[in-house]
Amino acid sequence: MTPGRPPEVPDRAAGKVPGPRPAPAARARGSLLGRLTVVLVLGSAGSLTVWAIGLTVWAGVHERGTALAFGLLIAVGELARTGGSTEGGRDTAPLAAAGALAYALLGENGGGATHHGVAQVVTVTVAAGLLGGLPHLAAGRGPAPAQLARRTLSVAFAAVCFQPLYNTGALADLVHPGPVYALWMTGVLMVTALCDAVLAAALARARTGWPFAPLLRDELRAMIGIGSAVCATGAVMALTVAVAGLWALPVFSLPLLLTQLSLRRYAAVRQTYRQTIASLARSTEIAGYTPHGHARAVAALSRAVGRELGLSESALTVLEHAALMHDIGQLSLVDPVPAGATASLPTEAQRRIARLGGAVVRQTGVDPQVALIVERQADPRCEQPLAARIVRTANAYDELVRAQGPGGPLTALERLRLATGHDHQPEVVEALARALAQRGSGALLPWDTARPPGGAAGAGVVT
Numbered sequence: 330m331t332p333g334r335p336p337e338v339p340d341r342a343a344g345k346v347p348g349p350r351p352a353p354a355a356r357a358r359g360s361l362l363g364r365l366t367v368v369l370v371l372g373s374a375g376s377l378t379v380w381a382i383g384l385t386v387w388a389g390v391h392e393r394g395t396a397l398a399f400g401l402l403i404a405v406g407e408l409a410r411t412g413g414s415t416e417g418g419r420d421t422a423p424l425a426a427a428g429a430l431a432y433a434l435l436g437e438n439g440g441g442a443t444h445h446g447v448a449q450v451v452t453v454t455v456a457a458g459l460l461g462g463l464p465h466l467a468a469g470r471g472p473a474p475a476q477l478a479r480r481t482l483s484v485a486f487a488a489v490c491f492q493p494l495y496n497t498g499a500l501a502d503l504v505h506p507g508p509v510y511a512l513w514m515t516g517v518l519m520v521t522a523l524c525d526a527v528l529a530a531a532l533a534r535a536r537t538g539w540p541f542a543p544l545l546r547d548e549l550r551a552m553i554g555i556g557s558a559v560c561a562t563g564a565v566m567a568l569t570v571a572v573a574g575l576w577a578l579p580v581f582s583l584p585l586l587l588t589q590l591s592l593r594r595y596a597a598v599r600q601t602y603r604q605t606i607a608s609l610a611r612s613t614e615i616a617g618y619t620p621h622g623h624a625r626a627v628a629a630l631s632r633a634v635g636r637e638l639g640l641s642e643s644a645l646t647v648l649e650h651a652a653l654m655h656d657i658g659q660l661s662l663v664d665p666v667p668a669g670a671t672a673s674l675p676t677e678a679q680r681r682i683a684r685l686g687g688a689v690v691r692q693t694g695v696d697p698q699v700a701l702i703v704e705r706q707a708d709p710r711c712e713q714p715l716a717a718r719i720v721r722t723a724n725a726y727d728e729l730v731r732a733q734g735p736g737g738p739l740t741a742l743e744r745l746r747l748a749t750g751h752d753h754q755p756e757v758v759e760a761l762a763r764a765l766a767q768r769g770s771g772a773l774l775p776w777d778t779a780r781p782p783g784g785a786a787g788a789g790v791v792t
Contacts, residue, residue, distance in 0.1 A: 362535070363534070363535030363536065363538065364535070366531055366532065366534070366535040367475060367532065367535050367536075370475060370478050370479065370482070370528070370531075370532060371474060371475065371478050373478070373482060374477070374478030374479075374481040374482050375478070377451060377481060377482070377485055378451060378452075378455050378481060380448065381447070381448040381449075381450075381451035381452045381455070381485075382448075382452050382455075384448040385448050385449050385452040388448075390445075390449065391443070391444045391445045391446075391449060392438065392443055392444065392445060394575070395435070395438050395443065395445070395575065396432075396445065396449065396453050398575045398578060399428055399429075399431065399432040399435075399453060399457075399578075400453045400456065400457040400460075401457070402424070402425075402428035402457075402578055402582060403425045403428045403429055403432075403453070403454060403457035403458055403461065404425075404457040404458070404460045404461035405424065405425075405461065405582075406422050406423070406424030406425025406426070406427070406428055406461065406585075407422050407425045407457070407458050407460075407461025407462045407465075408461040408462075408464065408465075409422070409424060409586065409589050410422040410425070410461075410462070410465060410472075421555060421589070421592055423555055423558065423559045423562075423585045423588060423589060424582055424585040424586060424589065425457075425458065425461065426480070426559045426563070427559045427560075427562040427563040427566060427581075427585055428563070428566070428578075428582075429450075429454045429458075429480070429484045429563075430484065430487055430518065430521070430559070430560065430563030430564075430567075431562075431563045431564075431566035431567045431570070432445075432450055432453060432454070432567075433450045433454075433484050433485075433487040433488040433491060433492070434487060434488075434491050434514050434517065434518075434563065434564065434567040435567045435570060435571070436491070436495040436567070436571060437570075437571035437572075438570055438571065438574060438575065439570075439571075439572070439573065439574035439575075440571070440572065444496065445492070446488075446492050446493070446496060447485060447488040447489055447492050447493070450484065450485070450488040450492065451481060451484065451485050451488070454480070454481065454484050455477075455481055458477065458480065475532050475536075479525065479528050479529060479532065482528065483521055483524065483525040483528065486520075486521055486524055487517055487518065487521040490517045490520065490521070491514070491517055511564070511568060514564050514567065514568070515564060518560040518563065518564055519560075521560075522552055522556060522560055526545060526548035526549050526551075526552060527545065527548075529544075529548045530544040530545035530547075530548050537636075538767045539636045539637070540636070540637065540639060542639065543636065543639045543640065543641065546641060547641060547642040550641070550642070555588070555592075558585070558588065559585075562581055562584070562585055565581060566578065566581050569581065605693065605695075606650050606653055606654065606695065607653070609653070609654055609657060609690075609693060610624040610625070610628075610653035610654055610657075611624070612657065612660065613656045613657060613659055613660060616660060616665075617665055618656065618659040618660065618662065618665045618666070619656050619659065620731060623656070623727060623728075623731075624652070624653050624654070624655070624656060625653070626727045627652045627653075627655060627720065627723045627724045627727050628649045628650075628652040628653045630652075630723035630726060630727065630761065630764070631648050631649060631651075631652035631719050631720050631723040632645050632648060632649045632652070633761075633764035634719050634722070634723060634757060634760045634761050634764055635648045635716070635719055636764070637760035637761075637763050637764050638715070638719070638756070638757070638760050640715075640716075644716070647696055647698045647699055647702070647716065648702070648716045648719060648720070650695060650696070650699045651698075651699045651702035651703050651716060651717075651720055652719075652720045652723060652724075654686065654689075654690055654695075654699065654703055655686070655702075655703055655706055655720050655724060656686070656724075657686045657689050657690065657703070658681075658682040658683055658684070658685040658686025658687070658689065658703070659682060659686075660689070661681075661682060661685045662682070676707070679707040680707045680708065682707070683703065683704050683705070683706050683707040683708075684704045686703045686704060687700040687701065687703045687704025687705075688700075688704070690703050698716075701714070701717075702714065702716045702717045702720060705717040706720050706721050706724075707721075710751065710752060710753070710754060715757075718753070718754045718757050719757055721752070721753065722745060722753045722754070722757045722758055722761055723761065725741075725744075725745060725748075725752070725753065726741050726742070726745060726761060729741035729744055729745070738765065742758070742761070742762055742765075745758045745761070746758055
C-alpha cells in the first residue's frame with residue numbers, strides 16, 4: 330500500500346526528469362572482479378591440494394594411525410553435515426571443522442611428538458572431507474566448490490601458523506610448556522577465524538554483488554555462535570590428544586554431534602516458521618485482494634534494498650517477513666481494491682488497514698518487529714522506521730511496474746524519485762535503483778531465492 334499517489338511523469342525528451350542509472354560499466358567491472366575472486370580462490374585451493382597430495386605421496390604418511398583417526402573424525406563430521414540450519418541457510422559441519430583444526434594444531438600424541446606437516450594436514454582434510462561428503466554430493470546437496478576451497482585454505486592457514494614452528498622446535502623453545510602454549514593456539518585460531526570470515530565475505534560479494542562490509546559483519550557475528558564452539562573444541566582436542574592420546578577424540582566429538590542434532594531440529598522449526606509466513610502471505614492472493622506473486626516480489630525487492638543499505642542478516646530476515654505480510658490487512662476490506670493498490674484510498678483508511686495487518690501478524694506469534702513494520706508502513710515517512718520505508722518503496726515500485734506495462738521499470742523509478750519529497754526516502758529509492766541495476770532493471774525474484782544459496786558462509790572452518 331502506497332500512501333499518496335505519485336505525480337505524473339514529465340516528458341523524458343524535455344530533460345526534466347533524471348532516469349535510472351543502471352551503470353553497465355560498473356556492473357561489468359563488478360562481475361569481472363567477482364569471477365576473478367572465485368577463480369583465485371579455487372585456483373589457490375586446487376594448487377595447494379595438488380602440492381600437498383604430491384608431497385605426501387613422495388614423503389610418505391607420518392603417524393598413519395593418527396592420520397587415520399583424524400581422517401575418520403573429519404569424514405564422520407562431513408557425513409553428519411546439517412544444511413540450512415543457521416541464519417542465512419548456512420551449511421554446517423562443526424565436527425569435521427573441529428577435527429580438521431585439531432589436526433592442524435596437533436603437536437604431540439600421548440606425550441610423543443608428531444612429525445606431520447602442512448602438506449599432510451591438507452591431504453587428510455581434503456581426502457576425508459571428500460569421502461564423507463560423497464553421499465551428500467550424490468544426493469545433490471553437497472557443499473559448493475567454493476566452500477570446499479575455503480575450508481582447505483583456512484585449515485592450511487592454521488597449519489602454516491603452527492606446524493613449521495612446532496616441528497623445528499622453535500615453538501617449544503618459545504612457549505612450551507605452560508599456559509602460554511594454549512594462548513598461542515587460541516591466537517592462531519582467532520586469526521584463522523578472521524581470515525575465514527574475510528574469505529567467506531569475499532566469496533559472497535563475488536556471487537551476489539552485495540556490499541562487502543555488511544557481509545563481513547554477518548560472518549563475524551556468525552563466529553560468536555557455532556564458530557566459537559568449533560574453534561574451542563578444536564583447540565581442546567589438540568591439547569587433550571597431546572596428553573591422553575587418541576582416546577580423547579570420541580569424548581570431545583560427542584558434544585558437537587549433539588550440537589548438530591540440535592541444529593537439525595532448529596532447522597525443522599525454521600522451515601515450519603517460513604512455511605507459516607509464506608502461507609499467510611499467499612492468503613491475500615488466494616482471496617483475490619492482491620495480484621499473484623506481489624508479496625514475494627516486494628519481499629525480494631525489500632531484501633535487496635536492505636542489503637544495499639547495509640542491514641544485518643537478522644534485520645534482513647525481519648524485513649523480508651514484514652514485506653511478505655505487508656498486505657495482510659486488506660483482508661479486512663469488504664470489496665478488494667483493484668489490483669491490490671490502495672493508493673487511491675484516503676490516508677486514514679490506509680493506516681487503518683496497516684494497523685489491522687499488524688494486529689493479525691501479532692496473533693501469529695511472529696517476531697513483534699515484523700508486526701511493527703507492517704502497521705507502520707502507512708505512517709508519515711518521518712515517523713517510520715527504516716524497514717517500513719523500505720517496504721513502502723518496494724511495494725510502490727512493484728505496483729507501478731505492474732500498472733505501466735513494458736516500460737514499467739523506468740517509469741516506476743522516475744515516479745518514485747519525484748515522490749521523494751514526501752512519500753519515499755531518497756536513500757531508499759537510490760538503493761532500489763542500485764539493486765535493480767545489479768540484477769537487471771525490473772528483475773523480480775521469489776522471496777525464498779532472494780538470499781544467497783548456502784548463505785554467506787558455507788561449510789568452512791568456523792561454521
